[in-house]
Amino acid sequence: GLPKGYEFKHPWEENRGISQSFGYNREDTEENVLSAKDFIHLFIRTVSENGNLLLIVNLDGKGGLPEVQERRLREIGKWLHINGEAIYASRPWLAAEQDDGKIHFTQSKDGKTVYAICTEFPKDELVINSLYLGKSSGKVAMIGADGIPLEWSQFSGHDYTKLIVKIPENLYDKRQNEYAWVFKITL
Incomplete structure (x- = not known):
């Protein structure tokens, strides 16, 4: 991955x-x-930082x-079948992550949707810093949860904005x- 704070311009x-080796190892087990x-x-981390992940599988002889x-x-x-829209053809958002990597962000190619990808399921609320929907009729839903709209509120101050999803x-x-849960925020 990239060093913390690196700007992912390129x-x-x-x-x-996929295993500890770049070649076939007949000793591979669940543990390695x-x-x-x-x-x-x-x-998720790689894509949110404008990266591509090349996964090498190790074929036998x-x-x-x-x-x-x-x-x-x-x-x-x-x-990926459930959450692929947050990965495929996505772009990095303003911030790659927050909360020490517990939440990563991507956005749609047209910039009308932000995806908050949580590596830990949020308990009571999901707080997203630096996202303010203004007076828009934005929508928030968790992908793979029947499109149920979630209640949200927003706050802004002199030097901060935040979206709070119940x-x-x-x-x-x-x-x-x-493993990870995606919240789709339509701007």
């Missing part, structure tokens, strides 16, 4: 093997292959994919995936 790429959670968090790697790729694919108790039960 696209960049991170290369990462990148977990789906760790990969998804790395992927016959061109086959080891089972443990296939399982990981399927888990990653399941997450998280209803039953929202956690409506999630369709693990």
